[in-house]
Amino acid sequence: MIVFIIRRSLQSGVVLLLMSVLVFVGVYAIGNPVDILISPEATPQEYEEAIIAMGLDKPMWSQYLTFLNGALHGDLGNSFVFNEPALKLILQRLPATLELAFGALFIAIVLGIPLGLIAGIKSESWVGRSIMSGSILGFSVPTFWVGLMMIMVFAVMLGWLPASGRGQTTDLFGIPVSFFSLDGLSHILLPAVNLGLFKLSLTIRLTRAGTRENLQLDYVKFARAKGLTNGRVIGVHVLKNILIPVVTVLGLELGSLIAFAVVTETIFAWPGMGKLLIDSIGVLDRPIIVAYLLITVTMFIVINFVVDVLYSVLDPRVRLGEEKI
């Protein structure tokens, strides 16, 4: 077991290191940010000074080592545009992105599980069929276009909900959050639904498949034979059994929600780190791009590592399969 954890964490470390080299070399090899940041009227001397001030005159490997050394001490360089630490800027926006991701997850669970249960119980009726068709549509239609249509219908035509921004925030342990005020809630509703739509379809499918499978099993027949009401059989016994796989999959999907938040944040002008990334790519603000990519990749590697270790605890075959290699 310990060998397995050591091997896995070594592998995660190697992946992270490779990613940092790839991202650093790649990002720093493109374009010259000085051209964008310095005014066109600058004298050649001012130009040279700007290059030296940003450390762009040194060779690539030396820049990388400086960067790696800084990264290990939690310093990913200063943003060229904001002139503040890139890590701080990203972390400042992390709560907004996480709030959006959890909001989306909440919507996927709260709507997805009941709809999936209904589709599973009445799989042959028109209700079940239309829920399934809806979920297929949710898989096919690109998220960003649905977001635009939601803005068009709910913000422009009906004028019910705001189309952009985060609205009024209240502080919770020093971190601003939106979902304690009505104004904040009205701002998060559209983006969260938009981001959660894909996961909602996934939840419906998983719940439906689980329900159909479980309804055939003996314990359901036994519960019915005991004379339990239909609501209790499904709401307590079946629900408990289908929740395990659904929750596992959705937990794994949290990472991809953070990645896809880039799209939703851009559409709804949500001040999260995904929008910061897209803005920074536009102005070639390298430290921010590098910091975003490294933080996201690290989050993924940590999530995957935890999941792998948990699985190997729960299912020894995973661990034993590794031994042979």
Add this chain to the structure above:
Amino acid sequence: MTTSAEDVTIQPEKVTIPTVESPFRRFVSDFSESKMALLGLAVFLCIVFAAVFAPYISPQDPYDLAQLDIMEGRLEPGTKSFVGYTHWLGTDDQGRDMLSGIFYGLRTSLAVGSMSALLALLLGGTMGLIAAYFGGKIDTIIMRIVDIQLSFPSILIALILLAILGQGVDKIIIALLAAQWAYYARTIRSTAMVERQKEYIEAATCLAMSHRRIVFRELLPNCLPPLIVVGTVQVAHAIALEATLSFLGIGLPITEPSLGLLISNGFEYMLSGKYWISFFPGVALVITIVSINLVGDQLRDVLNPRLQK
């Protein structure tokens, strides 16, 4: 053994087969069982037609500046143009006819989507076959890379690469290729692992055929059906991903207007109620993706040996 798989790739309409129960004929009749899939195929062929013949069927060449008039910008759908034809889907901010723009956009979207899916299929297919055929260390290394890659969502891989590479048609194809090859590799490996155990591979080995011949002439044709299914779904996925990235402004450059760019172009006018600049290209995108998915779903059912009657 190999005939059934090869016939699958042939276009259904062009072939006439005299025998009644050929595998191909059965494939066609199985496929036609689902009316939705046939509808999907018909719609998809129409879309391909519109994309290929865009210069001949569009009312206007949207990228010929001589034909554009800025006075005709942002006209509502159904407005008559000064020249005489009707802008059925309205015009964008530059006075371009939206219908023509969509036809040309489909061209770019389909070309980029199918090109990257094809390259990903070639790369992923080869890697998967090599992993399954040789096994051992090679298999471990390739599949470890695949596993690591599949643990990241495809949009993140594409974002990383595009942040590094910058914009351009070749760059987005590279990004999509990198984001998708692993799906093909995993699919073909699992099929090839099963096929490798069968007698015909053993026979081929006894005949002292070269590794290359066994892999590509014997093993590959029998692994094609699942690859075709994954390929259809991945083309739809590639088109959607390209549209998303172009919408974000990090995909295709504005000189190559795909559907995603058209949608992004209309975004700023949406808040003033001019919905059509974003709405119609999006509808075209959704119809394309849904029709490909319908065909893919039915292909999966027909080509799945476990479901065969």
